[in-house]
Amino acid sequence: HAQLNLLDVNKNDDGSYTVPPAVTTGAELIDALEAGGNVKLGADIALKASDANIEDDFYAYVVLNNNVTLDLNGYTLSCAVNPNWDDEYYYVCIGGSAELIITDSVGTGKILAREQHISFESLYTDDGWTDVPSITVQGGTVNSIALSDGATFGVTGGNVTVYLYDEDYYYSYDEYKDYLESLTFTTDPTAYLPEGFNVVEKAD
Numbered sequence: 001h002a003q004l005n006l007l008d009v010n011k012n013d014d015g016s017y018t019v020p021p022a023v024t025t026g027a028e029l030i031d032a033l034e035a036g037g038n039v040k041l042g043a044d045i046a047l048k049a050s051d052a053n054i055e056d057d058f059y060a061y062v063v064l065n066n067n068v069t070l071d072l073n074g075y076t077l078s079c080a081v082n083p084n085w086d087d088e089y090y091y092v093c094i095g096g097s098a099e100l101i102i103t104d105s106v107g108t109g110k111i112l113a114r115e116q117h118i119s120f121e122s123l124y125t126d127d128g129w130t131d132v133p134s135i136t137v138q139g140g141t142v143n144s145i146a147l148s149d150g151a152t153f154g155v156t157g158g159n160v161t162v163y164l165y166d167e168d169y170y171y172s173y174d175e176y177k178d179y180l181e182s183l184t185f186t187t188d189p190t191a192y193l194p195e196g197f198n199v200v201e202k203a204d
Contacts, residue, residue: 020037035066036065047078063095113145142161
């Protein structure tokens with residue numbers, strides 16, 4: 001009999017298990033992330049604002065209030081080119097109180113954030129300001145995501161470049177260590193730097 005990895009199934013409230021289909025569009029991905037559980041990419045996906053079902057020409061907003069594990073599954077997640085804005089890329093802003101775990105069961109999966117075009121931050125909603133999600137990278141290449149002040153971020157595998165920003169500055173962690181337990185970033189990230197990391201101020 002074939003065996004399923006725990007990353008392939010979601011446990012339902014009645015105790016049964018469901019194998020979720022791999023997502024292949026931006027709208028499916030955002031819906032799955034907000035629902036929580038285990039999410040697997042089934043194709044390369046370039047996110048755009050309309051994927052989030054809101055009226056916005058530039059930004060897609062995603063609120064994570066249920067813990068979610070995203071398996072890149074060897075595919076690439078990125079931001080689409082925005083034809084309404086001088087061919088700049090769309091922005092994807094992710095807030096919420098949940099934990100996001102990023103994995104890659106194949107080994108060639110990537111998140112290409114296009115120089116901070118995918119950010120984790122507090123978002124303003126009808127219910128007020130959200131928290132900032134907790135993010136842990138366990139696998140895959142995660143390139144140039146942005147973390148707002150106060151974000152909790154951990155790395156246990158993969159290859160990661162992160163930008164930390166406040167109102168005035170961007171900071172780049174360009175050197176990835178084999179293991180990084182977890183960090184809580186503040187506007188002065190040097191206080192939390194592990195050995196081997198450097199902080200570089202980025203121009204606007």
